[in-house]
Amino acid sequence: MxxxxxxxxxxxxxxxxxxxxxxxxxxxxxxxxxxxxxxxxxxxxxxxxxxxxxxxxxxxxxxxxxxxxxxxxxxxxxxxxxxxxxxxxxxxxxxxxxxxxxxLTTTYAWFLAKWAKRLYWKEVADAFQTTWDNVFCS
Ligand SMILES: [Zn+2]
Incomplete structure (x- = not known):
């Protein structure tokens, strides 16, 4: 596919x-x-x-x-x-x-926001190779 x-x-x-x-x-x-x-x-x-x-x-x-x-x-x-x-x-x-x-696409912002509820924002940023600011804004 x-x-x-x-x-x-x-x-x-x-x-x-x-x-x-x-x-x-x-x-x-x-x-x-x-x-x-x-x-x-x-x-x-x-x-x-x-x-x-x-x-x-x-x-x-x-x-x-x-x-x-x-x-x-x-x-x-x-x-x-x-x-x-x-x-x-x-x-x-x-x-x-x-x-x-x-x-950020809306889908990615929601994706990061969902993970940010479970992990520290820095961990989310590292796991998905993005910045802390992107996680914060999400
Ligand atoms: Zn118009």
Missing amino acids: LLKSILNRVQFHSGFVYGSVRLVEKSARLLLEIEIRPRKGSRPVCSVCCTTGPGYDSLPVRPFEFVPLWGITVFFVYAMRRVECPRCGTKVERVPWAEGKNH
Whole structure:
């Protein structure tokens, strides 16, 4: 079973599709970068009022940390679109996997928060190769 099939089963986001998956080595650490693209024909949603509108442009690609797999840090990489909202003007789109400017996916934040109830926050950070701040924010 492909990783994309598993993600579509556990993290399906209508309006978006999973693209290429790359295994990258950075600073002697393995990272899994999973590209996300807007589904063809989908319109971006305004992050302020949740109205859909025409796309304006795209921002540079940005990583969102997801739950690690086999001890490998996982990032969703996505170029946020800006939406031409009829009410609010030009705003960055709302994405279903993260809130606001958070670089952690909502799923990963809940995952860390769940573990932080059982272990010391430092232990959680070490176990999942993330920072104490990420655990604290979760
Ligand atoms: Zn709006």
